[in-house]
Amino acid sequence: MTTTVTSRARLARFRAPGGFLLGAVLLLGVAPLVLPDFRLSLLAKYLCYAIVAVGVSLAWGRGGLLVLGQGVFFGLGGYAMAMHLKLADATAAGETLPDFMQLYGTSDALPWWWEPFRSPLFALVMTVVLPMAVAAALGFFVFRRRVKGAYFAILSQALAAALAIWLVGQQATTGGTNGLTDIQGFFGYDLNDPVNQRMVYLVIAAALLLVMVLARQLFVSRFGELLVAVRDSEERVRFLGYNPANVKLVAYVVAAGMAGLAGALFVPAVGIISPALIGIVPSIGFVIGAAVGGRASLVGAVLGAVAVAWAQSTLSDAFPAAWTYLQGLLFVVAVGFLPGGLASLATLLRNRRTRPDSSGGAV
């Protein structure tokens, strides 16, 4: 028995790097070769959702935090990136203001809080740091006050709604309902050129792989074990001398950073960021993929996010109303009946075939 356990453990050690390598080959090698431009840029968009799902897997799957407001962080990252790209577009066109400001603007001056986003470095840093800072501030109060599951989820939703509404109201400085659109260039590269679109895809795919490596390290680290312990019995963890609020905060902030990065990469891939992409409905959408694929499993969450995003763009054009219901149904079924998602289905079936010895074992 000992030998089978160790050989299985040895196999498991190669499974992760092997899977990673396979994923890298598929994403960076095969997909760009076989997919036409149009499909590849769709895949780029789905992979952005997958990056959000990696964070959801960490915070919700491992940490038990039902993060129903990831749209906020996705939006902050997206707007930070889009603001820089709009400013760069304007400069390239010889204008002082982005196009929409000339249209709706009440003054000729750039708002002060736009100014720092001229710097590419500042904007890039902000795409991740801004969401993380907001998550840290929110999490600090929420987790310390021991706000429980459902209230945390509602609070997250409220925040997503509030940000979307605020953006809509500030048409002159944020583009309002339209959002920031018509983005032409990406750090000097013309986004209308299909070659550059392919480059954007590669950047996104590489970012996803990187984020997955980071998340996996957190999963297998002592922090990852502690996070599961906090999820399962917060009170018990406290009696061991830890403050569970800090543990949850780390998971929440990292997940927010990933959502911010995803939002930032979404902008060059799709050419737009708008309130409709970050409010309540998309925020729920961000967790559905992870729920369906398996929120506690990194690969499950990623594949689930891509699959759901693909289904959405395929079905929502044909049956726009039906998709909303289907989405809700998927969520309920996944959370209620298959908490481990599709990723757990394989294990479930395997266990059914070969019952594990459930005897307690002798001391």
Add this chain to the structure above:
Amino acid sequence: MKGELKGEGLTVRDLRVTFDGFTAVDGVDLDIRPGDLRFLIGPNGAGKTTLVDAVTGLVKASGSARFGGQELLGRPVQAIARTGIGRTFQTATVFENLTVLQNLDIAAGAGRRWWTMLRRRKEVPEPVERALETIGLSALRDRPAGVLAHGQKQWLEIGMLLVQDVRLLLLDEPVAGMSHDERQATGELLQRISEERTVVVIEHDMDFMRSFARSVSVLHAGRMLSEGTVAEVQADAKVQEVYLGRAAEPVPSEPVATAQEA
């Protein structure tokens, strides 16, 4: 008063816990010397669990509870835990989805620097290895704690307190639901632990108490009824009346449990 012992004294004065007007702990004084193996007995609802809850910060209490010169009341649970006080619960609470080893490793880690938390556990830490031996779960180290038998979970909890390196262990009915042999093994384990640390055991079982208690406190209706050695407490008329009498259990004058085992 500090010796070679890792244990430290617990001093409780006029402790009072009230739930919506109902006083569950009603002005309790309690002195536990370092290295004691104290049994806290009393009928159901006497306030034993609530007393431990108050000392460990789980419920609000008035009065004073000092450990190693520090006041405990009013501090958060995790701060009290870090002064070196650990507890178990009436229903064993281990992290069911984590392995035995992971449970112990987490218990050992509250003092770890945060950056070491981001690394994977490379080897089994020495105290964890020792605790696995002590509680007899070495062979089950890679099993999820959820599949352990009831008694094994209780042992795992005690093991977690050992690696946590607490100086005072507060154990809430650790042998409830255990077989006679398991009780015997647990009692001997507690005696060994109390050579280095201070142990307080909440228990119902009189045989178990007689076999292993070094001193006894009897709680009744939120008040301290009697304190002393096993013999003293058993001789106390008040105790016989409210506790032993009600338990409808003959009180043998000689300890029996130790004679059966060898």
